Amino acid sequence: MSSLYSTVYKKLWGYHEVDLDEEQDLNPPRMLGRHYNSTSGSLWPFLGWVLAVILAVALVANQRFENQSDLSCQRQLSTYSPLMEGFSMDSRVVRVNGSLDWPSPYRGPPSPEVDAAWNRISIIRPLDIQLTRDEFLRLDGDPETAAHNAPEHGGQYFLVPQSTHHFHCLNLLRKSTHFKFDYYDAFDPDFTKNRKMFEVHLDHCVEILRQFIMCHVDVGVVTSHWVEGRKKPWPNFNTQHVCKNYEQVLEWTEKHQLPENTPLMPAKPAGVAEMSSPP
Numbered sequence: 465m466s467s468l469y470s471t472v473y474k475k476l477w478g479y480h481e482v483d484l485d486e487e488q489d490l491n492p493p494r495m496l497g498r499h500y501n502s503t504s505g506s507l508w509p510f511l512g513w514v515l516a517v518i519l520a521v522a523l524v525a526n527q528r529f530e531n532q533s534d535l536s537c538q539r540q541l542s543t544y545s546p547l548m549e550g551f552s553m554d555s556r557v558v559r560v561n562g563s564l565d566w567p568s569p570y571r572g573p574p575s576p577e578v579d580a581a582w583n584r585i586s587i588i589r590p591l592d593i594q595l596t597r598d599e600f601l602r603l604d605g606d607p608e609t610a611a612h613n614a615p616e617h618g619g620q621y622f623l624v625p626q627s628t629h630h631f632h633c634l635n636l637l638r639k640s641t642h643f644k645f646d647y648y649d650a651f652d653p654d655f656t657k658n659r660k661m662f663e664v665h666l667d668h669c670v671e672i673l674r675q676f677i678m679c680h681v682d683v684g685v686v687t688s689h690w691v692e693g694r695k696k697p698w699p700n701f702n703t704q705h706v707c708k709n710y711e712q713v714l715e716w717t718e719k720h721q722l723p724e725n726t727p728l729m730p731a732k733p734a735g736v737a738e739m740s741s742p743p
């Protein structure tokens with residue numbers, strides 16, 4: 465978005481640079497009026513300084529404009545979030561590893577190590593963020609029935625990052641694959657609490673990820689190659705993507721969650737306003 469602006473600016477910068485050089489080379493002994501006549505004898509050195517200051521200011525402004533335009537791009541691609549106010553996210557081009565057997569800390573037979581990798585991204589304590597009622601209204605229509613953190617944990621609106629929910633859902637799908645099911649069925653509360661509820665929960669997770677993928681549809685294409693010993697084209701999923709920096713988002717989230725030992729959910733206080741059914 466800033467490229468046109470910066471191209472124009474680079475041109476200006478070049479133009480001014482040339483001017484400065486010419487000025488030094490020529491050093492015209494011109495007198496520009498009586499006032500300057502009597503002191504420096506020339507307006508040119510003075511003009512050089514003015515130009516240098518203007519250029520310095522313009523460079524800083526250009527930098528700020530580029531940061532601003534990153535932020536405004538992000539704002540156009542997201543609804544309001546307190547995270548948006550917190551920091552400017554990096555985006556970068558990433559080539560993902562789409563090899564069928566790419567080893568990742570998030571895959572493999574179920575184990576405490578694999579669970580630890582998933583828990584890090586899918587379990588976050590409530591956020592420690594002070595939203596005004598108006599800010600809450602930008603997120604949700606009804607502040608009256610909104611859950612709050614317990615007073616001893618700050619009493620703010622109870623907020624959880626959206627990405628945490630998506631990773632929770634993907635994790636539940638992973639755990640539910642038939643060759644991992646029995647492992648988690650033995651101890652995971654999501655599996656053991658209520659089997660009917662578990663089925664609804666699992667379908668909800670597929671659905672929420674479907675909607676998320678459709679909303680953020682990737683317009684990239686996948687190429688394929690002929691491979692020795694294989695009759696069918698083999699897709700190359702090692703594709704490039706413009707990726708937000710997830711680790712940066714997680715770092716922000718971790719920094720803005722309530723302290724350790726805060727319950728993941730607040731208990732319901734007596735006498736609060738209630739919705740008649742879940743939203």
Ligand SMILES: *[C@@H]1O[C@H](CO)[C@@H](O)[C@H](O)[C@H]1NC(C)=O
Pocket residue numbers: 559560561562563565566567702
């Ligand atoms: C993907 O990972 C595999 C296994 O670690 C590696 O051999 C391969 O070079 C990687 N591909 C890319 C495109 O990084």
